[in-house]
Amino acid sequence: MIQILIVEDDSNIVRMLEAALSIVGYQSSVCLDGRSAVEAIQSGHFDLVLLDVMLPEMDGFQVIGQIDAADVPVIFLTARQEVSDKVRGLKLGAEDYMVKPFEAVELLARIEVVLRRVNRGSSVLRYENIVVNLDEHTVRQAEALVALTPKEFDVLVFFMQNLDVALTRERLLSHVWGYEFAGESRTVDIHVQQVRRKLHLQAKLITIPKLGYRLERADAQ
Amino acid sequence: MKLWQKIFLCTFLLVMAVVDLTAVLLVGNSHKLLVQREKDYAVSQQENLINSLKNELVFKRWREGRDLLGDVQIKEAVVQLLEDWSLEEGAAVFHAGAAVASANMKLNEDKKAFADALGESDAIRLQIVEQGDQYTLLTASTFVLENERFLFLTEGNVTRIYELRRSQFRFAIGMSIACSAAVSIVLLLMLHFLLKPLNRVNRTVDLIARGNYEERFTESGSCEFQALSENLNRMTIAIQLNIDKLEDAAEARKMFIANLAHEMKTPLTSILGFADVLRVKKSVGESERREYTNVIVEETKRLRALSSKLMELITMGSSVLDFQAADLFEVMRGAAKTLEPVYASRGIQLRCVPVHHRAHIDRELFESLLYNLLENAAKASHPGGSVAFFCRAYEGRAAIVVEDQGIGMTPEEVKNMFEPFYMADKSRSRKSGGAGLGLALCQEIAAAHNAQIFVSSRPGEGTAVTVALEERWETGR
Numbered sequence A: 001m002i003q004i005l006i007v008e009d010d011s012n013i014v015r016m017l018e019a020a021l022s023i024v025g026y027q028s029s030v031c032l033d034g035r036s037a038v039e040a041i042q043s044g045h046f047d048l049v050l051l052d053v054m055l056p057e058m059d060g061f062q063v064i065g066q067i068d069a070a071d072v073p074v075i076f077l078t079a080r081q082e083v084s085d086k087v088r089g090l091k092l093g094a095e096d097y098m099v100k101p102f103e104a105v106e107l108l109a110r111i112e113v114v115l116r117r118v119n120r121g122s123s124v125l126r127y128e129n130i131v132v133n134l135d136e137h138t139v140r141q142a143e144a145l146v147a148l149t150p151k152e153f154d155v156l157v158f159f160m161q162n163l164d165v166a167l168t169r170e171r172l173l174s175h176v177w178g179y180e181f182a183g184e185s186r187t188v189d190i191h192v193q194q195v196r197r198k199l200h201l202q203a204k205l206i207t208i209p210k211l212g213y214r215l216e217r218a219d220a221q
Numbered sequence B: 001m002k003l004w005q006k007i008f009l010c011t012f013l014l015v016m017a018v019v020d021l022t023a024v025l026l027v028g029n030s031h032k033l034l035v036q037r038e039k040d041y042a043v044s045q046q047e048n049l050i051n052s053l054k055n056e057l058v059f060k061r062w063r064e065g066r067d068l069l070g071d072v073q074i075k076e077a078v079v080q081l082l083e084d085w086s087l088e089e090g091a092a093v094f095h096a097g098a099a100v101a102s103a104n105m106k107l108n109e110d111k112k113a114f115a116d117a118l119g120e121s122d123a124i125r126l127q128i129v130e131q132g133d134q135y136t137l138l139t140a141s142t143f144v145l146e147n148e149r150f151l152f153l154t155e156g157n158v159t160r161i162y163e164l165r166r167s168q169f170r171f172a173i174g175m176s177i178a179c180s181a182a183v184s185i186v187l188l189l190m191l192h193f194l195l196k197p198l199n200r201v202n203r204t205v206d207l208i209a210r211g212n213y214e215e216r217f218t219e220s221g222s223c224e225f226q227a228l229s230e231n232l233n234r235m236t237i238a239i240q241l242n243i244d245k246l247e248d249a250a251e252a253r254k255m256f257i258a259n260l261a262h263e264m265k266t267p268l269t270s271i272l273g274f275a276d277v278l279r280v281k282k283s284v285g286e287s288e289r290r291e292y293t294n295v296i297v298e299e300t301k302r303l304r305a306l307s308s309k310l311m312e313l314i315t316m317g318s319s320v321l322d323f324q325a326a327d328l329f330e331v332m333r334g335a336a337k338t339l340e341p342v343y344a345s346r347g348i349q350l351r352c353v354p355v356h357h358r359a360h361i362d363r364e365l366f367e368s369l370l371y372n373l374l375e376n377a378a379k380a381s382h383p384g385g386s387v388a389f390f391c392r393a394y395e396g397r398a399a400i401v402v403e404d405q406g407i408g409m410t411p412e413e414v415k416n417m418f419e420p421f422y423m424a425d426k427s428r429s430r431k432s433g434g435a436g437l438g439l440a441l442c443q444e445i446a447a448a449h450n451a452q453i454f455v456s457s458r459p460g461e462g463t464a465v466t467v468a469l470e471e472r473w474e475t476g477r
Helices: A011-023 A034-043 A060-066 A083-091 A104-117 A150-161 A169-177 A182-198 B003-064 B071-085 B109-116 B159-209 B223-280 B286-318 B328-346 B363-380 B411-416 B426-431 B438-448
Strands: A003-007 A027-031 A048-052 A074-078 A096-099 A124-127 A130-133 A138-141 A205-208 A212-215 B091-095 B098-103 B125-131 B134-145 B148-157 B324-327 B349-352 B358-361 B386-394 B397-404 B452-458 B462-472
Touching: A003 A011, A003 A034, A011 A027, A011 A104, A011 B223, A011 B286, A027 A034, A034 A048, A034 A060, A048 A060, A048 A104, A060 A074, A060 A083, A074 A083, A074 A104, A083 A096, A096 A104, A104 A150, A104 A169, A104 B223, A124 A150, A130 A150, A150 A169, A150 A182, A150 A212, A169 A182, A169 A212, A182 A205, B003 B071, B003 B125, B003 B134, B003 B148, B003 B159, B071 B091, B071 B098, B071 B148, B091 B109, B109 B125, B109 B134, B109 B148, B134 B159, B159 B223, B223 B286, B286 B438, B324 B328, B324 B363, B328 B349, B328 B358, B328 B363, B328 B386, B328 B397, B358 B363, B358 B462, B363 B386, B363 B397, B363 B438, B363 B462, B411 B452, B438 B452
Parallel strands: A003 A027, A003 A048, A048 A074, A074 A096, B349 B386
Antiparallel strands: A124 A130, A130 A138, A205 A212, B091 B098, B091 B148, B125 B134, B134 B148, B324 B358, B386 B397, B397 B462, B452 B462
């Protein structure tokens, strides 16, 4: 189970982060100020820290300076969007930097990327009889290899990492294709249809009108 | 043309003109005097000659024992005399238009005509004749011998006078050139020395113009330059102060915007996050749904409060105040009435003491000020507590006091309480819907009324806020 530490002083944002993290089943702990965050990070075993920059007593930059950022990946959450702040945060060893406000799913996607980069995410994903090996870049259904294009593979992985979460076309575009461009949502539709067809997911990978797609949890019924 | 060049040229030309003119006049004058002396000498010499001629004739008459001498004898005597005199300079005697005798003189028509022009008069004629580089002074006069009129013409060489004049002019030109060189050197040195402070001032001005407003003028030269430096220093200090003020204002604005962005983004983060969770999650439980939507509503209200306070603050800055005489108690009652539900819901008692006093205020804005103070008092009060709201004299001025017995503030918090977005207790303040702008607004309104806000507070004991108006407190108004 992935353990995530939330360091944030606004109680409503804390609740929002907890709710978002619970969607994909991450466990979360909370620190309301920088000092207790340093203690918690040094004593506990967290897979990732979500760190607010503007904190009472000790700001996020000071917190990351006191901990060994190589031990635990840190994603900064901040209202400040100056490039200099971003550079400073990343130089101090943060893995990523998110500017408030942000969508819950974007946060989850960034967390996923960071966890995979530091090898804390699982490299094998399972869904019903489908097994995806991220290291080998292979997809097997009932032990038989299924041939997917790289983009189709990424789309499938993104759905499997976000079970039961509705993913908008924009989110898919920015996560898989790496850019946000409203006019290209046809590309997403074609790839989702290909994944659906090749892996026989017509009943599971459902279309949600006016929103996007969702891969339903296997044991949902 | 530079200033030093202008001064140099003007002074130089003036000095040289005066020097040269003086030299020319002096030389001319001394020449004239010399010429006059020559003339006087020539006249007196001629008179001497004529007198001795006359004496000679008298002597001759006596020797020969005759009353009158004949023409021939006279002429002989004249010729004899001229020879005897052996004059250095030429002389000639004419009688009846013809030369009787001459010595050392080349006679020509011009000289004869000059002498003849005298005619029968007793006057003496003098003329300087130029011939090549020689100057000759001709002197003519008449005298009578034995009833016969004779013309006497002498000449003298005066070339040396003219040569003297020429050499004097040459000397004057030489002196003038030497003088001009000396004057130029002295002038240039003087100008360099005198204008040096100007260059120093100019260099400092240049430094200041480049933005080094810490530079100061340290001129110790003549008093004009000292006065200039002092004035320039005053100007620089004024500029520096203005720039500092502008920089402070820009810094304050930057801080305000950064804080505003933070205050807006914090609720937005919760709203967007929860809305997204609600949107993407397949199934959301009833209690979760209620919790999430509650947060969204709460945070949206926070944004609403922020935007309305922000609008008030902006319109406050641009609105024209409408000052009118009003009863302060009426205004206080208006503010209290608006907040009645808030006080009632928290079980706080608002004790509004009816003391009437009239003052000139913008009623709407002043009510808003009191409203904000009362709202803060309610937030700081414990449930069941009470807030006193009254009018009184404060150092002779009319003042309104809001006094609570709530949580109070530390001196540090009191110091910062009027800063925009400053919140003594962030989480508490946010829960009660504060945006951190209320007291900043109060401060603006008070400043527009020339009023001052005094705060005394003790943690755990409560806070008293006094708004002291500009107007005097007069009993019975």
